[in-house]
Amino acid sequence: MSTLAVYRLDSSSGRMSMATPNAGNAADAGRFEQTVMPHLDAAYNLARWLVRNTHDAEDVVQEACLRAFRFFGGFQGGDARPWLLKIVRNTSYSFLEKNRPAALGEEFDERVHGQDAPPPNVEATMVRNVESRMLREALEELPVGFREVLVLRELEGLSYKEIAELVGIPIGTVMSSLARGRERLREALLRARAKEGTRGL
């Protein structure tokens, strides 16, 4: 029963288990409002870029916030934004696994895409006057693994360390994923320029 539930330590990590549900109450709701709700835009931005649909993003964020509230006892203080974003990310991936498994199957293998022939000359690789619309389309088309590190870095302004912790990868991998993601983004922008003919980037 909830009043007797004892918070047990996770012996392997030495931390209070995130899976331990919080017996939320009105006082927690007040603290949650102050600590977590200010990061709602960040939560929505990440969900929106991961699931690529406004309606689904709203559902994902609502579900994530409810989970965050239940696990609020596991929040160890400090900046609530990365903590909330991690829950949003997990919720988004669960949503994609269930509803859009194809979106997770998108190519994210560096070896396959790293072998693209380089553009023929320096001028052809110049990126100029990137329009918001083109950037949006190019980012939407990136595989989810690249898209998420770019969103966390360029839109959310998180550090490599925060991204590494959030996504669960080493810091070095954050840097290579950003390098590859940006390269892919530039390639997509250049393709868009080629498609639109004379309109230079």
Place this chain on the structure above:
Amino acid sequence: MVCDDNARFLHGYLDGELDLVRSLEIEEHLKTCPDCSQELWNQQTMRKAFRSSSLYERAPAALADRIRASIAREATADVAATAEDASAKKATIVSMTPTPLSSKRAAWNWLAVAAAVLLMFTVTWRVVPGLSGRGNSDLLTEEIVSSHIRSLQPDHLFDVKSTDQHTVKPWFNGKLDFSPPVRDLAEDGYPLVGGRLDYVDHRAVAALVYQRQQHLINVFVWPEGKETGEPKRMKSVQGYNMIAWEANGMYHCAVSDLNSRELEQFTELLRK
């Protein structure tokens, strides 16, 4: 196009994530490598495009309201579930059933939210004493005695086993949103033996474990919102003695099967 060795680090440089030595190396390299300079320029242009773009998606205003409403429902449902558990616990104690209290609380069914609200009305009289007047809160008393009993079951007593207050106190760092006062009273015959996290009164609390000969004493500590200045209170429940007091904004409750005189002495030492 771009030197393989430096391509990756160029991004670390762009993001200001490199250490000084590596940054200087990259700057040296950029002076002599037009390809990498070009690449850096490209990336800076893309970054500017991100910064000036409208790509950041802000949450619709209605979403915040929806979330607040669902959290309010969750909080309400939880209080109702707690009250239901409390009445079940009362029944258990009255019937003197020796079986351990088992988990009755199943996952809350969302479809039952309406039922929960109804339940709230019928059980409010039980909840109110638990939420307000601490001094005569039967619910809190039972909760603490139950936690004490549970802690005596095998492998439930410690999360950190140490007689050193300088080991036990830091152990709580990062696990609680407060730092409990930890003192070893070994010289007075009440050695500290360890501590653990526990859950009482809807929150994570510190439980400090002391020993007096063969008797164990649990001291539950958590911050009290306000300084009520209430005097020390003593109680005896199911053969266990309890002494509760407030000090330095913290609520303390010592519980043990130790006789009341010695428990009194122990709490006096702790309060010094």
